Amino acid sequence: HLDVFEYVHPDAFETWRQVAEDELGFLYCASGPMVRSSYKAGELFVDAIVRDGKSVEQARREARTAAGS
DSSP states (O other): OOOOOOOOOOOHHHHHIIEEESSSSOOOOOOSSSTTTTHHHHHHHHHHHHTOOOOHHHHHHHHHHHHOO
């Protein structure tokens, strides 16, 4: 095991989630101490589409536009 470099309080993860979604424009963000890059990616994507009332195709178009492709 590695030494603990820094303890990050759980509230910080919620703050970074809000920054990603509200300020940076991400459709969804999984933020937590044990989250990896693909953590529940599919479920979060679907939840974001449903939450925003978009179709999958509309979300794809917006993602492509945002990515510049």
